[in-house]
Amino acid sequence: MHCRTCGDKAVINMRQHKLALCKTHFLTWVPEQVERTIRRYRMFTHRDRLLVAVSGGKDSLSLWRIITGLGYTADGLYIGLGIDGGLAYSARSLQYAQSFAQQHQLFLHIVDVQTEYGETIPELAERTHRGRHKPCSVCGLTKRHVMNRLARQGSYDVLLTGHNLDDEAAILFGNTLNWVGSYLIRQAPVLEADRPGLARKVKPLCRMYEREMGAYALLAGIDYIHEECPFAAGSTSIYYKELLNKLESDRPGAKLSFYLSFLQASRSGLFSPSADERADLVHNCPECGQPTSAPGRCIFCRMFVVHEDKLEYNGIDLI
Numbered sequence: 001m002h003c004r005t006c007g008d009k010a011v012i013n014m015r016q017h018k019l020a021l022c023k024t025h026f027l028t029w030v031p032e033q034v035e036r037t038i039r040r041y042r043m044f045t046h047r048d049r050l051l052v053a054v055s056g057g058k059d060s061l062s063l064w065r066i067i068t069g070l071g072y073t074a075d076g077l078y079i080g081l082g083i084d085g086g087l088a089y090s091a092r093s094l095q096y097a098q099s100f101a102q103q104h105q106l107f108l109h110i111v112d113v114q115t116e117y118g119e120t121i122p123e124l125a126e127r128t129h130r131g132r133h134k135p136c137s138v139c140g141l142t143k144r145h146v147m148n149r150l151a152r153q154g155s156y157d158v159l160l161t162g163h164n165l166d167d168e169a170a171i172l173f174g175n176t177l178n179w180v181g182s183y184l185i186r187q188a189p190v191l192e193a194d195r196p197g198l199a200r201k202v203k204p205l206c207r208m209y210e211r212e213m214g215a216y217a218l219l220a221g222i223d224y225i226h227e228e229c230p231f232a233a234g235s236t237s238i239y240y241k242e243l244l245n246k247l248e249s250d251r252p253g254a255k256l257s258f259y260l261s262f263l264q265a266s267r268s269g270l271f272s273p274s275a276d277e278r279a280d281l282v283h284n285c286p287e288c289g290q291p292t293s294a295p296g297r298c299i300f301c302r303m304f305v306v307h308e309d310k311l312e313y314n315g316i317d318l319i
């Protein structure tokens with residue numbers, strides 16, 4: 001197999017694109033694809049201040065590397081979840097994020113959930129009975145809250161996450177299996193900050209296959225945490241990814257076409273929000289200022305209600 005551009009030995013064959021490339025040309029092809037996605041969906045410009053959510057994994061670190069390599073200005077945000085699972089998962093992922101930032105002379109915000117809010121994610125899940133064995137829902141809503149908070153407090157224009165095509169296709173697959181309309185209308189490469197308290201969110205890797213991002217991280221020499229979070233094992237999203245990979249191996253390009261056809265249908269108004277859905281998220285939490293569906297405090301602030309004194313003691317400005 002030879003590189004389509006220069007004829008040298010190819011290091012990767014992407015059947016979905018009918019394209020084989022050598023290391024040099026693959027390492028230029030990936031940023032070109034990401035730049036095209038940024039422009040196609042009008043994600044941001046060189047004037048914007050960007051904040052990248054960094055987990056220490058291959059996608060987010062590669063994203064940070066690619067966009068700064070393209071000349072954008074971007075700081076990072078690492079959220080310490082306090083997840084151990086016998087692997088010291090959080091402590092180790094922080095080390096990868098920190099050493100990447102140091103190596104590339106980039107600024108990394110670090111928000112440790114236990115230090116700031118008094119409990120780790122597993123402890124919070126245990127106390128609130130919201131998933132003792134799998135704290136993913138508590139974790140997800142805490143991460144969303146912290147990302148919004150930091151983006152607003154730091155006056156960033158856009159928040160970037162490292163979701164790749166496999167992530168997006170798996171989320172879409174789950175949402176269509178159950179026809180969750182309210183989630184389908186919110187799944188997009190760009191989520192506008194259409195409510196006070198929300199940051200604009202974008203996913204520049206949404207058209208990149210996980211395999212392509214794995215190869216990019218390896219060939220670009222990015223050091224990242226290889227293990228998944230211990231709570232990811234057995235998750236439905238991993239199961240959906242496996243199913244979609246089976247489909248992809250028989251029909252190369254099936255994942256990309258599934259996702260892109262959805263975006264096209266979405267643009268043509270197939271998933272317009274109902275009046276109820278439009279009325280959703282109209283209130284702003286009096287405590288933190290972020291949008292919430294119910295009057296009064298948002299779920300995040302209600303979860304931390306017993307720690308209010310600690311929040312004040314820590315001097316955290318939540319508004």
Ligand code: Q46
Nearest residue numbers: 135136139140229231232
């Ligand atoms: S939600 Fe669940 Fe992830 Fe949080 S607890 Fe781990 S697996 S990190 S993306």
Ligand code: ZN
Nearest residue numbers: 003006022025
């Ligand atoms: Zn080449």
Ligand code: ZN
Nearest residue numbers: 285288298301
């Ligand atoms: Zn709140």
